Amino acid sequence: MHEIKWYFPQSIDEALDLIKLEGVIPHAGGTGILKSRLLEKIKGLVDLGKIPINYFYEENGEIKIGAMQTYNDVIENLQQIAPDSILIKALSQAASTPLRNRITVGGSVSYFPIWSDIMGPLIALDARVTLLGENASIYDMRYFAKNRLLRRNSLVKEVKFEKDRWRSYYFRAARTSFDYAAFTLSILAKKDKNLVKDIRIVVTGCARKFIRLEDLEEELKGKEIQHLNFDDIIKDINVDFRGKRHGSSEYLNHLFQVELRRGLSKIFGD
Amino acid sequence: MKGVFKINGKERELTFKPHHTLLDILRDNGYTEVKEGCREGECGACVVLLNGKLVNSCQVLAASVVGSEILTVKGIGDLHSPHPIQEAFVEAGAVQCGFCTPGMVLATYYLFSKNTDPDEKDIKQALDGNLCRCTGYVKILDAVRLAIKKMKERENEKV
Numbered sequence: 001m002h003e004i005k006w007y008f009p010q011s012i013d014e015a016l017d018l019i020k021l022e023g024v025i026p027h028a029g030g031t032g033i034l035k036s037r038l039l040e041k042i043k044g045l046v047d048l049g050k051i052p053i054n055y056f057y058e059e060n061g062e063i064k065i066g067a068m069q070t071y072n073d074v075i076e077n078l079q080q081i082a083p084d085s086i087l088i089k090a091l092s093q094a095a096s097t098p099l100r101n102r103i104t105v106g107g108s109v110s111y112f113p114i115w116s117d118i119m120g121p122l123i124a125l126d127a128r129v130t131l132l133g134e135n136a137s138i139y140d141m142r143y144f145a146k147n148r149l150l151r152r153n154s155l156v157k158e159v160k161f162e163k164d165r166w167r168s169y170y171f172r173a174a175r176t177s178f179d180y181a182a183f184t185l186s187i188l189a190k191k192d193k194n195l196v197k198d199i200r201i202v203v204t205g206c207a208r209k210f211i212r213l214e215d216l217e218e219e220l221k222g223k224e225i226q227h228l229n230f231d232d233i234i235k236d237i238n239v240d241f242r243g244k245r246h247g248s249s250e251y252l253n254h255l256f257q258v259e260l261r262r263g264l265s266k267i268f269g270d
Numbered sequence: 271m272k273g274v275f276k277i278n279g280k281e282r283e284l285t286f287k288p289h290h291t292l293l294d295i296l297r298d299n300g301y302t303e304v305k306e307g308c309r310e311g312e313c314g315a316c317v318v319l320l321n322g323k324l325v326n327s328c329q330v331l332a333a334s335v336v337g338s339e340i341l342t343v344k345g346i347g348d349l350h351s352p353h354p355i356q357e358a359f360v361e362a363g364a365v366q367c368g369f370c371t372p373g374m375v376l377a378t379y380y381l382f383s384k385n386t387d388p389d390e391k392d393i394k395q396a397l398d399g400n401l402c403r404c405t406g407y408v409k410i411l412d413a414v415r416l417a418i419k420k421m422k423e424r425e426n427e428k429v
Contacts, residue, residue, distance in 0.1 A: 006334075031329050034291070045288075096314070178398065
């Protein structure tokens with residue numbers, strides 16, 4: 001193993017200067033770096049532990065989560081202000097207790113591994129990412145996830161989304177609870193008396209990494225809930241998963257349809 | 271690299287390589303109660319409490335946690351003065367080969383530090399990062415329930 005150089009910046013500006021160095025990458029919790037065996041490929045690590053991006057607060061109706069918050073930090077903080085949040089459901093199922101104490105929001109959003117449990121809910125919540133550095137700006141999560149070059153010489157500062165009351169359903173397709181998810185399904189919905197007022201459906205782990213089922217969302221909006229026929233709704237909804245070790249594309253698509261039906265039924269009631 | 275760590279209440283200056291994990295430096299310096307299992311964060315044999323939080327020491331780069339407080343299973347009790355959780359694991363017959371036991375004990379310790387009245391769901395979630403290849407987990411779950419009972423009794427005695 002070659003020698004890796006560590007840097008310990010005390011400020012955001014210092015960290016931004018350091019990540020411009022060739023072969024140097026940011027270090028948050030370190031789980032993604034170790035899992036991807038990146039140590040063999042890099043020259044240095046910039047530890048983000050001492051810069052002020054570990055926070056969680058609500059402001060003007062928005063929840064703001066600093067990049068260094070761990071999954072368990074987010075679960076505990078959200079339980080105080082939004083106990084029904086889909087993020088609690090999703091993150092509670094991610095990895096394991098000790099790993100949830102190390103995996104950070106910033107690291108997960110930057111890497112977006114295919115098994116990620118955080119990206120589906122964040123996309124469904126219409127979250128935005130605040131980037132600092134070369135590409136400093138606030139990005140829609142979907143745009144950010146599709147444009148990996150944005151991460152160049154840039155740091156994720158925070159993720160934010162509106163604090164809103166949604167009915168939610170989250171499913172991770174895995175063979176055992178600790179297994180990486182083959183795909184995840186996130187559903188957020190609002191009812192207005194007997195009508196579907198709003199709905200968002202996001203699938204991750206598919207061939208296109210993630211997909212928001214906007215056509216289905218539009219079809220459902222404004223519909224009378226009592227007249228929804230879930231079997232009809234799902235029969236033509238197909239997602240390309242590509243075959244993976246969890247199962248064939250056909251199997252995963254069938255599982256997705258079953259869970260989509262189950263999720264819609266649970267949210268709106270059969 | 272050099273760094274000071276507070277391990278089981280005692281400050282120690284340790285020397286390590288930049289790519290070493292917390293697991294590496296603990297075992298290299300005599301803390302062999304921290305077991306090396308999968309090195310991928312899946313088995314939980316290497317868990318320690320890092321500043322009060324349960325972590326897989328194989329998934330923590332040592333350089334990033336210099337100055338931290340680390341608690342291993344020997345830090346909560348030993349043969350002569352066992353912690354109620356350690357007693358419970360013995361009494362419930364929850365130890366077979368013993369390789370996973372330090373992790374199971376620390377996961378229970380962490381659970382009780384967060385929640386003094388856990389239900390079955392809480393207990394199972396607290397142990398979700400710890401694998402045992404010998405038992406069917408039945409005795410381990412018995413041990414955790416017994417440990418919780420013992421610790422509650424101890425808390426009540428204090429009051």
